[in-house]
Amino acid sequence: xxxxxxxxxxxxxxxxxxxxxxxxxxxxxxxxxxxxxxxxxxxxxxxxxxxxxxxxxxxxxxxxxxxxxxxxxxxxxxxxxxxxxxxxxxxxxxxxxxxxxxxxxxxxxxxxxxxxxxxxxxxxxxxxxxxxxxxxxxxxxxxxxxxxxxxxxxxxxxxxxxxxxxxxxxxxxxxxxxxxxxxxxxxxxxxxxxxxxxxxxxxxxxxxxxxxxxxxxxxxxxxxxxxxxxxxxxxxxxxxxxxxxxxxxxxxxxxxxxxxxxxxxxxxxxxxxxxxxxxxxxxxxxxxxxxxxxxxxxxxxxxxxxxxxxxxxxxxxxxxxxxxxxxxxxxxxxxxxxxxxxxxxxxxxxxxxxxxxxxxxxxxxxxxxxxxxxxxxxxxxxxxxxxxxxxxxxxxxxxxxxxxxxxxxxxxxxxxxxxxxxxxxxxxxxxxxxxxxxxxxxxxxxx
Numbered sequence: 541x542x543x544x545x546x547x548x549x550x551x552x553x554x555x556x557x558x559x560x561x562x563x564x565x566x567x568x569x570x571x572x573x574x575x576x577x578x579x580x581x582x583x584x585x586x587x588x589x590x591x592x593x594x595x596x597x598x599x600x601x602x603x604x605x606x607x608x609x610x611x612x613x614x615x616x617x618x619x620x621x622x623x624x625x626x627x628x629x630x631x632x633x634x635x636x637x638x639x640x641x642x643x644x645x646x647x648x649x650x651x652x653x654x655x656x657x658x659x660x661x662x663x664x665x666x667x668x669x670x671x672x673x674x675x676x677x678x679x680x681x682x683x684x685x686x687x688x689x690x691x692x693x694x695x696x697x698x699x700x701x702x703x704x705x706x707x708x709x710x711x712x713x714x715x716x717x718x719x720x721x722x723x724x725x726x727x728x729x730x731x732x733x734x735x736x737x738x739x740x741x742x743x744x745x746x747x748x749x750x751x752x753x754x755x756x757x758x759x760x761x762x763x764x765x766x767x768x769x770x771x772x773x774x775x776x777x778x779x780x781x782x783x784x785x786x787x788x789x790x791x792x793x794x795x796x797x798x799x800x801x802x803x804x805x806x807x808x809x810x811x812x813x814x815x816x817x818x819x820x821x822x823x824x825x826x827x828x829x830x831x832x833x834x835x836x837x838x839x840x841x842x843x844x845x846x847x848x849x850x851x852x853x854x855x856x857x858x859x860x861x862x863x864x865x866x867x868x869x870x871x872x873x874x875x876x877x878x879x880x881x882x883x884x885x886x887x888x889x890x891x892x893x894x895x896x897x898x899x900x901x902x903x904x905x906x907x908x909x910x911x912x913x914x915x916x917x918x919x920x921x922x923x924x925x926x927x928x929x930x931x932x933x934x935x936x937x938x939x940x941x942x943x944x945x946x947x948x949x950x951x952x953x954x955x956x957x958x959x960x961x962x963x964x965x966x967x968x969x970x971x972x973x974x975x976x977x978x979x980x981x982x983x984x985x986x987x
Contacts, residue, residue: 548754548757549757549761552750552754552757553677553680555749555750555754556676556744556747557687559747560672561688563736563739563740564671564672564688565687565688565690565691566691566732567627567631567664567668567732567736568664568691568692569695570631570728571634571664571665571729572692572695573698573699573702574638574657574725574726575661576695577699577702577703577725578600580699580700580703580704580721581641581703581707581718581721581722582596583707584710584716584717584718585644585716585718588718589644589645589646589650590646590647591646591647591650595650597932598651599647599651599654600654601928601932602651602654602655602658603654603658604924604925604927604928605658605928606654606655606656606657606659606662607658607661607662607921607927608921608924608925609659609662609921610658610659610663611663611666611917611918611920611924612918612921613663614626614630614662614663614664615666615667615670615916615917616910616913616914617663618663618667618670618913619670619909619910619913620910623667623742624736624740624742625737626663626667627667627736627740628733628736628737630660630661630664630667631729631730631732631733631736632729632733634660634664634726635728635731636726636730637653637656637657637660637726638725639723639727639730640653641653641726642718642720642723663917665920666913666916666917666919666921668688669920670912670913670917672688673912674743674744674762675744677758677761677765678765678901678905679852680849681849681900681901681904682845682846682848682897682898682900683845683846683849685845685896685897685900686841686844686845686846686894686897687841687842689841689893689896690841690842692837692893693834693835693837693838693841693889694834694838696831696834697831697834700830701827702725703721704827706720706721706724706725707720744758744762766908788906789969790969790970791903791918793966793969794899794902794903794919794966795918795919795922795923796962797899797962798899798920798923799922799925800926800956800958800959801862801892801895801896801899801923801926802924802925802926802927802930803923803926803927803930803951803955804888804926804930804955804956805893805930806926806927806931807930807931807933807934807951808869808885808888808889808892808930808948808951810930810931811934811944812830812833812885813827815944816830818944819878829882832882832886833886833888834889836887836889836890837889837890837893838893839890840861840889840890840891840893840894841893843894844857844861844894844895845857845894845897848901854898855963855966855967856963857894857895857898858895858898858899858963859960859963861891861894861895861898862892862895862957862959862963863891863956863957863960864887864888864890864894865890865891865952865956866891866952866956866957867887867891867952868884868888868889868891869948869949869951869952869956870884870948870949870953871884871887872884873946873949873952900916902970903915903916903919905970930951933947933950934947934948935947
């Protein structure tokens, strides 16, 4: 690319990044705060309405079951209806249901609303991944996904203080603090629906704030990438068979490859306050210390994906980040020093979050059109089952052995190291020449 083309690329990517990414981060921040506040609501809610620990655990898990069931249909509708309108629909429904959580009166209403919340929010995260693939050339995607995923650690940093403050509204207007927590964390999603319709163009050609010459360059660049792909599940085939991608073995492989990260992230985050509390500190200090690893998660998201884009290398950046996460979990389980244990958890957060945005560059190597939307949704749907399995498995291991450290060993050896080993398989079949299928890759090697 000549100097003029380089300048145009830099200018165009910077402009669409500043226009789209901060707003998408804000939307996902609202979503992640919604799903993170339940643990704080539990401190008051369970006693007020008579929900036991078993009922609470079952209801909390229903969110992820509904998320799994509705994610693929949601992303297929996104392609047909348009990103801005579909995202606005998701915002209104999940915000309304979150506010309605203030009306919970017992286990049955808790189960129903948790399931509906998962169904309402399903499709937002993979929808954004698909949406960003329609705007950014492949060589920029790891960095862009990294910026978008900043919303996760940011949400976990602010959720504790925010939830604590809202729980303190006990008795105001005759409502409990946990009711105010649901109401005031659900309203922002509803209020963001109208700006989403106004500010989020569906395609580059609809972006009036992007100069015509830049729109032409971007469309040409994305079209060139599509032509240079190997065998793909393309837009034309997908219109006739929108779920065609789900039968591709590479989708199943990538889903298994992604599963360790949500499983380990949720497994660690749900038990992190318990680990910190065991240091012998107060609840307030536990809250502040629990936020420290997520600052390292932000550092991982800002550095490793950029390195991956700069070097045009994906697999070893993913494997290296997963290995760091596994080492951190293992050290945190064995360390006797609280300082060393906290440092190890910081290393874990760095690795777990750094790997994920790089991973999301892989599906677009062989997917496009509605097949890309369906395939990305299926990968994320299976991965998000880890949100249920991670905390449950760690808790079950702790109950059986009496040691939380054994649960951390499971996350380190049984989950993340499996992800590192799967890198070899993914590298062979997904990173094959032209993004080929396994059979095509073997044929390429014989030639």
